Amino acid sequence: MSSTQDIDALIDMMAKLPGLGPRSARRAVLHLIRKRALLLTPLADTMQTVAATARECLNCGNVGTADICDICTANKRANGEICVVEDVSDLWAMERSGAFHGRYHVLGGTLSALDAIGPQELRIPRLIDRVATEEITEVILALNATIDGQTTAHYIADQLEGQVQLTSLAQGVPIGGELDYLDDGTISAAMLARKKL
Numbered sequence: 001m002s003s004t005q006d007i008d009a010l011i012d013m014m015a016k017l018p019g020l021g022p023r024s025a026r027r028a029v030l031h032l033i034r035k036r037a038l039l040l041t042p043l044a045d046t047m048q049t050v051a052a053t054a055r056e057c058l059n060c061g062n063v064g065t066a067d068i069c070d071i072c073t074a075n076k077r078a079n080g081e082i083c084v085v086e087d088v089s090d091l092w093a094m095e096r097s098g099a100f101h102g103r104y105h106v107l108g109g110t111l112s113a114l115d116a117i118g119p120q121e122l123r124i125p126r127l128i129d130r131v132a133t134e135e136i137t138e139v140i141l142a143l144n145a146t147i148d149g150q151t152t153a154h155y156i157a158d159q160l161e162g163q164v165q166l167t168s169l170a171q172g173v174p175i176g177g178e179l180d181y182l183d184d185g186t187i188s189a190a191m192l193a194r195k196k197l
Contacts, residue, residue, distance in 0.1 A: 061106030061123050063088050077103050080137035086110055086144060110148035111155055131164050141168040
């Protein structure tokens with residue numbers, strides 16, 4: 001048995017994380033070992049706690065430590081708006097921006113015929129139920145501008161047509177973006193969504 005077997009196993013596990021390859025994982029593990037008392041032990045304790053307590057919100061699909069997340073229980077967020085996102089990481093990105101103050105609904109992915117992902121594999125039925133029972137006035141479709149994302153947005157729009165106001169995020173040139181670096185689809189979307197100055 002190798003004297004570094006456990007360390008190698010940790011490096012292998014870290015390398016599976018998004019954004020970390022084998023070299024970055026080795027550097028991270030070495031740093032953790034060098035700062036064992038300050039970083040490694042508290043990190044291990046926190047990971048054990050999160051592994052035991054983390055769960056999906058039964059209402060919206062966010063991740064937290066309670067059955068219903070803080071966003072869903074906040075009375076000030078009950079403003080009739082639901083922002084529909086594909087994944088929890090998208091919800092967290094919206095929260096970082098501070099631009100939205102309503103509630104969310106995490107689909108858990110997008111419709112994909114190739115991957116056999118239909119509405120029942122996502123949280124689309126739960127969204128339709130929420131619109132019917134939570135006095136929702138607007139559903140904001142904040143799905144990625146991919147073929148699957150747009151297909152999912154159109155499906156949801158068809159299901160909710162006439163029940164609620166449906167909107168989507170604007171698409172086009174990002175702030176600080178240079179036209180020469182943008183793809184054709186982004187430029188086309190920006191042209192279609194142009195506004196009067």
